Amino acid sequence: MKLGELFQEIPMERVHRYAPERSLDLITNESKACRPGALYVAIPGQRVDGHWFLKEVLERGAEAAIVQHIDESLPLCQIEVPNSRRAWSALSAVYYGHPSRGMMVYGITATNGKTTISFMLDSILRGAHHKPGLIGTVKIRLGDELLAAQMTTPEAFVLQRYFREMADHGLDSCVMEVSSSALEQDRAADVAFDVVSFNNFSREHIDQHGSLEAYWQAKASLITQASSKSVAVINLDDARIRTLQGQSAASFLTYGIASKDADLLAVDLQVSGPTVSFTLLIPRPVYLAGVDRTVPAGAWPMKVGSPGQHTVANALACCAMALAGGIKPMDLAPGLLAYGGVERRFEVLYHGPFTILDDHFANQSNIRTTLSSLSQMDYNKLHICYAIRGNRGVIVNRENVAAMAPFFKDLRVGRFIATQTLGEVTEKDVVHDEERAAFLDEAVRCGLAPELIPPLDEAIEAVLDAADSGDLILLAGCQGMDLGAGKILTLLAQRHPEQKAKILWPLNDRVCGQTIPHPPNKKETQQ
Incomplete structure (x- = not known):
């Protein structure tokens, strides 16, 4: 050009x-x-x-x-x-010819759950016979091509190239995570969003944005700057997000579990088993003027193929977004039932004499949600292997420990192992001395007694050694624990070679912890 x-x-x-x-x-x-x-x-x-x-x-x-x-x-x-x-x-x-204008684009922001919601919505769209692409924290799908993600929302030129490749592959929609950094840096400013959602908000990225208010403004801009030809989906159960209602040219569609004035409600919740179920209740028709679309009133039973009470809130958000995008209520159920969870999001890695869960444990809200869900599970002792957050500042590390502490007395914690994941992460995720010190100091202040085992291999072996029949192992932490699943399952398979195929099954097509380079753009390789 x-x-x-x-x-x-x-x-x-x-x-x-x-x-x-x-x-x-x-x-x-x-x-x-x-x-x-x-x-x-x-x-x-x-x-x-x-x-x-x-x-x-x-x-x-x-x-x-x-x-x-x-x-x-x-x-x-x-x-x-x-x-x-x-x-x-x-x-x-x-x-790239404004490729996002030719497809239905769903933009998702939240402090927690962006990846889970994006995968669940993707499953709904596939179940409704659509052909969605996917851009997010874990992976990028451009049709048949699957790539490992380097960041939640790519830089503008790469992002638009992805949309171009999706359009060229005949995809009709895209589910996209939109990070606060991307919003602040205008990476997605020229994406033609049809549906945008803001699902929860809590403290995160304070060191990066400078203040909680700056972080809020970045997040909220996905809603406040939405076009008149789009739909904004918001969670009325979040008091601060509720204030955004009407603060945009977009049409609004609201959801909630506790908020009975929401457009979409979840009632008759069943959350004790390995799956969850609820009834999607829409008390009255909702007309979305900007897109000339009406969401009908009614009640529909839903079942999600993933555990945890937080799954209901995520499913409700996905139902709202899908309906905003024109999916019929009766076409929501197949995709929700088919959804089997996301890598490192309260993921069951192994269920045998003991159970191994893997969770990215990113921030205070995420930690509370995960530990609250664990408190509803049946086990003897809980053994935790936690990766200290690297290159995120001392505030985040202190806050994360403070979020864990209140749950420990009721969780029957056995060994609590902390690791720096030495030699396993890139420079952007290295744990600095002051971050390690902040974590340990706050742990002592909160009455916790973590065992510091800096190398990840040794930490993983120690937590596996601790597990007895009926126990639960939790691998917890963001980028520092991305390799954890592969390491613990490989070690477990070595100890039980007769069950190797079954134990290693969750690693099939796994993206977290893998390095999958993006194939070079033909234009970019021309010299």
Whole structure:
């Protein structure tokens, strides 16, 4: 595509050595990725300013640069814009032909449960004979192609490429997790969302956003900035999210379990077994003016193939989103029943003489939900192997311990092992000394006594050794425990080779802890 074609839809404030006839095949913010055919986007950051590298990208042969202030000393084509991140999103959408406009796009944000809800909604859409793509924390599906995710919401150029590939594969919809970082950084600003949802809110990413209020504003923007041709789905059981009702041009569809004024309700809950069931109750028809669609009144029995009381709230959110997108109420049930859970989200890895669960245990709310669900289960002793959160700051680590502590007295905890996952994580997830110290200090203050075993292999072996018949093992922690399932099941299979196939079955097609590189874009490999 020519540079001039890109800017037919996007305003320029000022230009320097403008060359509209130049051909482009890559839009990137990485100076080292620049080459002939590349358009460089200079983004000012908190620690690094992309404008520092303009000379480097010129030397590497970049065709032009998007900047917020022009450096007239360089013989480089530069286009000045008010916000280079926002421009990057718009340019990426233009480059790939606005592919999201041709499909039904569901955008999901929440402090907890984004991945679970996205997989469950994906199952509903498949059960209703749709062909959805998937973009999220665990994996990305572009038709028959499955990729490991590097971040919850990709950067703008990669994101729009994914939509292009989905459209080219004939997919009719996409279920997408939208992180607070992506919202703050305008990565998804030019995604044509048809349905957006905000499902719960609690403390998280404070070190990243600077304050709880900044985190809230980033999250809430998915709803407040939704278009008049979309539907906003919100959870009225969350007091703060409730305040967003009507604060958008979108039509609203609400749900709740405790909030009897919600449009969608869950009643007759059954949550004690390995699956959950409830009745989806819609007391009155709901007209969604922006999309000229009516959600009918009625009551429909639902069963979800996954355990835990929190599963009902997630299922209710999915029902609301699917109905907002035009799925009929009677077509919800097959996908909910087929849903079997998500990797590392209260996942049952092994059920034999003892049980092994795996949960990402990301923040206070997630921890409370998981431990509350555990308190309803039947077991002798609970043994926990917890990965300390790395590169997330001392506040998060202190808060996570404080969230665990009140549950320990009732959970019959045997061994509580903490690990730093030494040598198993990339730089972005390394546990720093001050984070380890904060975790241990808060544990002592709360009356807990974790055993620190820094290497993950040794920690996994220790927790497995602790389990007796009737016990429960919980592998807990975010990125640091992504390899935990593979390690504990492999070790268990070595001890019981006669059951190897059965024990290792959950690792089939597993994404967490695996490195699956994205195949290079043909245009990006051209030199």
